[in-house]
Amino acid sequence: MTTASAFDEDVVIVGSGFGGSVSALRLVEKGYRVRVYEAGRRFEDDDFAKTNWNVRRYLWAPRLGCFGVQRIHRLPHVMILAGAGVGGGSLNYANTLYQPGTAFFMDRQWRDLRDWESDLAPHYATAKRMLGVVDRYPHTGPVERIMAGAADDLGVADTFRRAPVGVWFGKPGERVADPYFGGEGPDRTGCTLCGNCMVGCRVGAKNTLMKNYLHLAERRGAVIEPLRTVTEVRALTGGGFSVTTQRSGRWLAPRRRTIRARQVVLAAGTWGTQQLLHRMKANGALPHVSDAVGRLTRTNSEALDGAVATRVPKSLELARGVAITTSFHIDERTHVENVRYGPGSNLMGALASIMVPGGVPLRRRLALLVRRALRAPVRQMRLGSLRRWSERGIIALVMQTADNSLTLSLRRRFGRSGLTSAQGHGEPNPSHLPQAHRAAEAIARRVEQEGGVTTEARGSWPEVFGIPLTAHFLGGAVISGSPASGVVDEFHRVWGHPDLHVVDGAAVPANPGVNPSLTITALAERAMSYWPRTGEADARPAQRSGM
Template identity: 75%
Template sequence: MNGRFDHDVVVIGSGFGGSVAALRSVEKGYRVHVYEAGRRFADDDFAKTSWDVRRYLWAPALGCFGVQRIHKLPHVVILAGAGVGGGSLNYANTLYRPGEEFFVDGHWPGGFDWEQELDPHYATARRMLGVVERYPHTGPVERIMAGAAEDLGVGDTFRHAPVGVYFGKPGVTAPDPFFSGDGPARTGCTLCGNCMVGCRVGAKNTLAKNYLALAEKRGVVIEPLRTVVDVKPLDGGGYAVTTVRSGSWIRRPRTVTAEQVVFAGGTWGTQSLLHRMKATGSLPRLSESLGHLTRTNSEALDGAISVAVPEKVGLAHGVAITTSFHVDERTHVENVRYGPGSNLMGMLATGLVDGGRPLVSRIGALIVQLLRAPLTTLRLGSLRRWSERGIIALVMQTADNSLTLSVKRRFGRYRLTSAQGEGEPNPSYLPGAHRAARAIAARLEDEGGVRTEARGSWPEVFGIPLTAHFLGGAIVSASPERGVVDPYHRIWGYPGLHVVDGAAVPANPGVNPSLTITAMAERAMARWPQRGEQDSRPPQSN
């Protein structure tokens, strides 16, 4: 490293991968600059409810600079995060470690026992993210989930979720309880339920409260509202990184140079950028495997809704996800909630219609539901107090299915598109998810004493599943024929470029992937040399 570059390291993105890369590289003596497309949020900057779309949704061209991104591909609708802290700002603070089937998936590069290799880094990730191994409260929703698991014959798989939340005295601010006073002050969780809209209390262990706070104290510069549009190799080594202001109608590009560049913009952001760089010739040697083995965590979002707020049932009281169970050995179900007033996402919900039949039949089934009970159907579909009347069921699988992503140029812009990939087809309908939704609905009706039905989503009706956990497409691999980065997260053919985010994950974890992304990032950065010292990682052979 020397002074001929503006920065030693440029990190693109500040989510679970980028935040680790920023902190660990500055600790090793590097001069680090982070570009984040989203804005920076103080606790009271977050939307009070999801109806404050300018602070909740991400649509910068329309003046919306919130935390919730929504992307659509032909085969999936993707929910992702935006802002300094990435997906940690709007994720459900749920930090499971996957089971052993994840680590033995054949798409991991050989030569490593990946479960053992990542074990110490999971421990570091849990400590840094402040994981409480068992959600400490039990209320009506937790009882409903336990009962649904019993009804499905899988009661032994029910558990309270591990969550990244500070459960101090509710609403009371205390000095940093996690990093011996080196981190920010924290406020005890009030169980308001709005974790996924943005924690205005200061209880949620977002990356802004741990990795990024510590990184900035050590000299990392985070520049929000800058979108990276180009990365090009420089003659003699290093890279030129070009950015524009996020959402600006008039682009004024700005370019800096760096010895190392870390792609950590989340799977959507990293894949979009890499595909565009390959198509435009900025990075022509990128592996032909780019976009292959893109994962959706084999996910579905269903649930249950009542016609009215069930008496004595506080469905919106608690953190976003509190419990889970397994419908079968590869299908994992979690309850999800939004807080009172955060009803916007209810616009995606509709009646539950089983798949495996033509679209006209699925739409016909919804029409039959309406004609049989028009008043009940309209009441179930109302957005009024939606978050207080229902339970969302987030369903994930370890199934080996995937999509293949590529880019198409339309109207002068490159846009991602999808096709079915290796393994099983990416599912548009999960029978286990529907069984779980119906079991939850039955228990909710018993608990609340009012008419309750299982619910699906509009995208699912049209054969397009929803996922909050978009992964892969630039996976770790033993060769460029099998993936985009080597086992140390260096891009094949460009060892000064790195992918350190969910795009590098090679398999469906079947649980929330945030802890795994963090652990993989910790492992990758642990292999970096101290600034100015010899690199002990083996050179790329291809």
């Protein structure tokens, strides 16, 4: 048995997003020596890009010298938008913090383990307090009226609501002492409604994890190392793990380092955590990881469509406000939210395309796209222009609680291993959502009515080719009752490696149908609540044998 003195740290945490940040704070509070490795860079408010055209500060492509907040991954069945940097997805998410409905907690993957809705209730409350959730976005503008009107036109006005958001509103632009943690937190500045939440909040109003969990964790002694990519987690014969890292983005002289930790928390986001688990299982570093790794990978059954006008409607400030402000349910399992970027942040408009119907062969979709472009070429050029794109339209983020999934596995190409996908359990993961098209068309009609300018529903180029977009990639190392059906137990311990833990979106077992950040935070709070304080006995039951 390895002695405690043989370890450099009690706990190494891989990743600093919602799960990793909660773990860092709660474990250092319980007396553990904690080190957090983050592949991305550290950002102060002024470090974020002013608009997303500054690709070096916005996009994450370290080998090309881009150390920004926006990761983009591609699989055969989905294109994924994710976060990078100290604070993970909180740096570029839409600060939107919904709690899912009962259907999520009753998913068959985990419903028999316990009453999750009741069990997680106090942890959702803690998460809301820590993330500074405002239950209802407090401002009303043209976009909020358009969304309410679209819901009414679709016959679902009773489902319209203001979004719960994690933003310090205060007095716009005014700097104040920490309003959340009795002076322990950083100073904050009131939101100016600039709309660039997803590029990175330069104002200091967004409640990123650097403003709460990570700030407090560092004050209590946790060590955070940015720009360190974890390349290996290896189980040691006498217990514990060796963790090897290298400098992110280095082609040559990667500056590898290895330390030993008694326990490891994987919180690298669904993509990063799954990559590590698949690779470590394949190379024997973590030989007991369940064969279920990669199964029940979820996309939140998501689509990103929208409505764009040919010119900026003078009476409508479509780019003013926080990133997401309202939502409605187009049916009982389909949730629609408006999304915006601020003025000048037009880069992501390159993903938008003419909307074509799904469910038809690719050749037919391409023919329809060309036909619509040729029918009104001048209008389509105006609609497709990136000039002032963020000021001319509304993105429609559409999510479902549908029980569909992908199965991810490891594939070797060009001498390197990477993730690939296949259709998994449940309904096929959708390549398009008819509900999203209906919502986008309703929003487009309302923009046209309100602004008096030609407006059209728009899809995305990946969707044209049958590949949906998701900003909420989940699962693949899910909570389960046994290693036959998932990767971690109800305490987030990896089956067969109980000192290894998955505490991020990869453990989420079902599509929540809403933005998952609050749920990941609540699950992490619950997982950490069961850890013993240093020196105390562990009250959690030992894992059952059967690997």
